[in-house]
Amino acid sequence: MNARTRIKLRKTLPLYLLLSPAVISLFLFNYIPMYGIIISFKDYSIYKGVLGSPWVGWKYFDYFLHDPTFWAVMRNTLIINFYDLVFGFTAPVIFALLVVEIYQMRFKKAIQTISYLPHFLSWVVVSGIAYQILSPTDGLVNLFLQDVFGIEPIHFMMKESIFRGILVAADIWKSVGWSAILYFAVIVGIDKTLYEAAWIDGASRVRQLIHITLPHMVPMIVLLLLLRLASMFGIGFERVFLLQNAMVYDVSDVISTYIYRIGLVKAQYSLTTAIGLAQSVLGFILLVLSNKISKKSVGLGLY
Amino acid sequence: MNYRSPSRIVFEWINGIFMVIFSASILIPFINVLAISLSDAQAARRGLVGLWPVGWQFDAYVQLAGNYRFLHSFGNTIFLTITNTTLVILLSLASAYALSNKNLLGKTPIFYYFIITMFFNGGLVPTYLLVTNLGLYNTYWALILPSVVSIFYIIIFKNVIDQLPKELMESAEIDGAGDFRLLFRIVLPLVLPMTMAFVIFSVVGYWNEWFSVLIYTRDQNLWTIQYQLRDLLATSELSAEKTLFLPDQVKVDPKNLKMAALMTTVLPIVAVYPFVQKYFIHGQLVGAVKG
Numbered sequence: 001m002n003a004r005t006r007i008k009l010r011k012t013l014p015l016y017l018l019l020s021p022a023v024i025s026l027f028l029f030n031y032i033p034m035y036g037i038i039i040s041f042k043d044y045s046i047y048k049g050v051l052g053s054p055w056v057g058w059k060y061f062d063y064f065l066h067d068p069t070f071w072a073v074m075r076n077t078l079i080i081n082f083y084d085l086v087f088g089f090t091a092p093v094i095f096a097l098l099v100v101e102i103y104q105m106r107f108k109k110a111i112q113t114i115s116y117l118p119h120f121l122s123w124v125v126v127s128g129i130a131y132q133i134l135s136p137t138d139g140l141v142n143l144f145l146q147d148v149f150g151i152e153p154i155h156f157m158m159k160e161s162i163f164r165g166i167l168v169a170a171d172i173w174k175s176v177g178w179s180a181i182l183y184f185a186v187i188v189g190i191d192k193t194l195y196e197a198a199w200i201d202g203a204s205r206v207r208q209l210i211h212i213t214l215p216h217m218v219p220m221i222v223l224l225l226l227l228r229l230a231s232m233f234g235i236g237f238e239r240v241f242l243l244q245n246a247m248v249y250d251v252s253d254v255i256s257t258y259i260y261r262i263g264l265v266k267a268q269y270s271l272t273t274a275i276g277l278a279q280s281v282l283g284f285i286l287l288v289l290s291n292k293i294s295k296k297s298v299g300l301g302l303y
Numbered sequence: 304m305n306y307r308s309p310s311r312i313v314f315e316w317i318n319g320i321f322m323v324i325f326s327a328s329i330l331i332p333f334i335n336v337l338a339i340s341l342s343d344a345q346a347a348r349r350g351l352v353g354l355w356p357v358g359w360q361f362d363a364y365v366q367l368a369g370n371y372r373f374l375h376s377f378g379n380t381i382f383l384t385i386t387n388t389t390l391v392i393l394l395s396l397a398s399a400y401a402l403s404n405k406n407l408l409g410k411t412p413i414f415y416y417f418i419i420t421m422f423f424n425g426g427l428v429p430t431y432l433l434v435t436n437l438g439l440y441n442t443y444w445a446l447i448l449p450s451v452v453s454i455f456y457i458i459i460f461k462n463v464i465d466q467l468p469k470e471l472m473e474s475a476e477i478d479g480a481g482d483f484r485l486l487f488r489i490v491l492p493l494v495l496p497m498t499m500a501f502v503i504f505s506v507v508g509y510w511n512e513w514f515s516v517l518i519y520t521r522d523q524n525l526w527t528i529q530y531q532l533r534d535l536l537a538t539s540e541l542s543a544e545k546t547l548f549l550p551d552q553v554k555v556d557p558k559n560l561k562m563a564a565l566m567t568t569v570l571p572i573v574a575v576y577p578f579v580q581k582y583f584i585h586g587q588l589v590g591a592v593k594g
Contacts, residue, residue: 021397026452117573181588273429
């Protein structure tokens with residue numbers, strides 16, 4: 001070590017001190033659990049620890065791949081994710097396009113403010129509200145349907161046929177406004193002279209939308225879509241866990257709730273770690289693939 | 304562009320009506336919940352309450368305010384929100400400040416050490432096992448320590464600090480200011496808007512926290528307000544009476560209590576929301592552009 005490096009090191013010593021809490025914390029709570037993934041190839045027992053437990057190779061992977069419950073859960077995960085993608089992902093785009101068409105400034109501000117609000121509430125609160133509003137005995141929705149259309153009360157939260165719809169709708173309700181912020185920013189940033197030129201050339205509103213607004217939104221849409229695809233195999237635990245009930249397990253149990261239930265509640269540590277590992281590897285592959293496709297087709301990628 | 308075609312006017316009306324319905328779908332549920340919490344027990348039980356309380360009474364709130372369990376979980380949430388927010392902001396600022404110094408030896412490896420954790424993690428079960436093996440299970444530490452580092456905040460702080468004029472820090476350094484002084488006297492005031500946004504994000508995040516309580520604890524004394532609320536909402540009407548010991552059955556229905564508890568956790572957020580909205584938006588936009 002030459003003198004210069006030594007001086008540099010001494011000067012930056014306080015910086016390492018500033019870094020140390022974060023470095024230590026990451027080591028403990030991120031890197032050690034990453035190492036803990038090896039228990040998916042072991043018969044983990046609490047008494048023997050991670051190192052002492054015997055190796056079992058692909059036993060647990062083999063097990064869940066032949067487990068019908070796992071495939072049912074996987075199927076639910078993919079179906080709900082597909083709905084989320086088709087409806088949940090497009091909703092903020094459409095919402096943003098509609099909101100920017102409002103010309104009364106105060107009305108627009110009010111709509112935006114109201115639409116952001118649910119994002120800041122917990123899923124506990126949202127599910128509590130959902131159960132109340134959709135209750136078959138005193139929920140406002142059923143009262144309304146009964147009074148106006150004469151429809152018999154519907155057990156919304158207990159019907160397998162509509163429960164997935166409720167999961168998707170709840171997510172849209174909670175996040176559509178907030179997710180639209182990014183699109184608002186894009187639309188506001190579009191050069192106004194483009195619209196003027198288009199207007200002079202006689203382009204209708206719809207044509208302006210197709211030829212100016214949407215093309216400008218594409219990069220942001222692709223970016224968010226790629227991030228979204230990476231989590232195709234994982235669904236936010238909180239939404240499903242808090243909204244679901246025993247009546248709709250068959251259509252709503254997803255990988256994250258399944259891992260929680262058999263992993264932590266029933267202490268199947270090795271098995272659930274194996275499932276978790278498979279899930280992240282699949283997500284990673286999907287991200288890399290879709291990034292590649294996106295780069296080839298529209299020339300945009302995350303990296 | 305003052306001329307508006309007839310079809311344009313029709314569109315604007317339909318759009319306006321749609322927006323009103325959309326806003327109503329967000330506001331009406333809250334009004335309904337609030338109304339039920341303020342109605343008398345009979346009306347709440349029979350489901351007679353719409354958007355206006357039937358037979359006003361505040362007893363549900365009075366009951367909650369005198370309930371030890373509820374107050375304790377409220378206290379836990381306030382304690383954890385303050386602790387966690389302080390820690391996460393301080394650690395992020397400190398790390399970002401250190402990482403933006405170009406004289407730092409091993410800067411790139413350290414930065415990768417941080418970034419990797421953004422893309423890979425051990426997953427739920429290995430993290431749970433670690434927390435348990437460290438002896439943190441069922442302690443406040445389990446609710447604090449695993450989430451004190453936010454890579455996202457660090458990256459954004461680092462980007463912001465990188466863009467600060469270098470002369471400012473150099474001149475302060477010549478005047479003999481150490482790193483800690485530099486960080487708190489020079490850097491922090493300059494990145495204050497970003498810091499505010501993150502403080503508010505964290506406060507809301509920890510205010511809504513219940514998941515770590517679910518996985519890392521079993522002791523009711525560690526419950527946060529959201530977990531308490533979840534427990535209360537999930538219990539049937541009968542056991543709700545048991546858990547919150549209702550001495551005076553006539554005046555308050557469990558339904559009143561549930562809705563009042565729900566409103567109590569929502570109101571603080573709604574109360575500060577209008578004042579901090581611009582910070583929220585700032586944070587969301589910066590995160591998307593730079594993250």
